Amino acid sequence: MNREHRGPNEKLGALLGVAGISNAGLARRVNDLGAQRGLTLRYDKTSVARWVTKGMVPQGAAPHLIAAAIAGKLGRPVPLHEIGLADADPAPEVGLAFPRDVAEAVKSATDLWRLDLGGRRGPGGAGIWQSLAGSFAVSAYVTPASRWLITPADATVARDAPAPGMAHVGHTDVTKLREAAEDARRWDSKYGGGDWRSGMVPECLRVEAAPLLLGSYSDAVGRSLFGATAELTRLAGWMAFDTGQQEAAQRYYIQALRLARAAADVPLGGYVLASMSLQATYRNFADEGVDLAQAALERNRGLATARTMSFFHLVEARAHAKAGEAAACGASLAAAEGLLERAREGDADPGWLGFYSYDRLAADAAECYRDLKLPRQVQRFTEQALARPTEEFVRSHGLRLVVSAVAELESGNLDACCAAGVKAVEVANRISSARTTEYVRDLLHRLEPYNDEPRVLELRERARPLLAAPA
Known part of the structure; x- marks a missing residue:
């Protein structure tokens, strides 16, 4: 469905000309992008003509899909205001902010969690993140990564004045969140990010985590609470990534990094950056993928365990391989393998790193050599x-x-x-x-x-x- 707009949409028409996309071509791209998100769209060249010449504004996810279609052709992000559809977006910045203030960080995260994301996925149901179907913009990671590098931990997170009806938070509350994160990791690995049970993670964030963040807690409990919510938020992002909802994944990752900063958990922040790097690399932004992985490495030198640093080097190798940088990839893989050999059972490895062992290193090395077009190495690993x-x-x-x-x-x-x-x-x-x-x-x-x-x-x-x- 469309709604009226005042006059022709000259911005959209002009950008279509720059991108070299016909009306029929745009309609086809929008329909295809919608299908990838579980939406059945039937736009045609007449629909696009109405958007351009009559200024009709398509409803729902369509404005984001139009921006994504043009962005894919131009090879750069296309914000809604550039195509004259900014007023169609009810919450254009939700989840993209990386506030300096802790209270604002809590608001930014809980606003994202409470957003109506289109209903959890059930048998035959729609994807839980389809309403955030905008264009992935790797540039959105610049400010979060920079602020995290400059200040990876807040001075204090104690909260003495909870909102009305909010309780005092203790370690038991945090333990429940960590157990939920562990359960979710197992479901995700075994059944995939689109399994209906994966909807429990956003639900846990909305129903369980948000009220706790708005309660009262000491600095020590608060750090642990922020760490647990950061893990859950990163998991929500990873599941969105696995189901192809790149825009939602990006927003969850940004909030997870901000929560990790409040937790003063530098290795966890590095893990979020590594997740961002893998997404950027997967989306063919290899240079940015290298930057994000190296940001994780730089801040964790002398802090993270050998196994943790090994994983960060492995993620760096993936980005180098996608960029076609064979020598740099080889150096990163060698560093990852060397550090993994140094890891010991008694090391204080974080719980979220339980998936990482030599077989994961071998699997990612195989993907590196696939990108470098070296099939014998791929077979070996x-x-x-x-x-x-x-x-x-x-x-x-x-x-x-x-x-x-x-x-x-x-x-x-x-x-x-x-x-x-x-x-x-x-x-x-x-x-x-x-x-x-x-x-x-x-x-x-x-x-x-x-x-x-x-x-x-x-x-x-x-x-x-x-x-x-x-x-």
């Missing part, structure tokens, strides 16, 4: 990555199988490629992960020259229900 039992890390196993299939294809082993691809599709059908589906889609794209082969036809047929499912 993938074999090591796939050696671990898969019951706990189902999604990771699926992703590794796809990477293995790509390496086999690039080495000329079509049979081995299809065999790994079939296993990957079996895993992907058991979980809800848009990222895993995209990996499968990329594999099938690479197999297009072999579409007449029976093995490839069988793989495509097996993957058909997965690719036809709503995003």
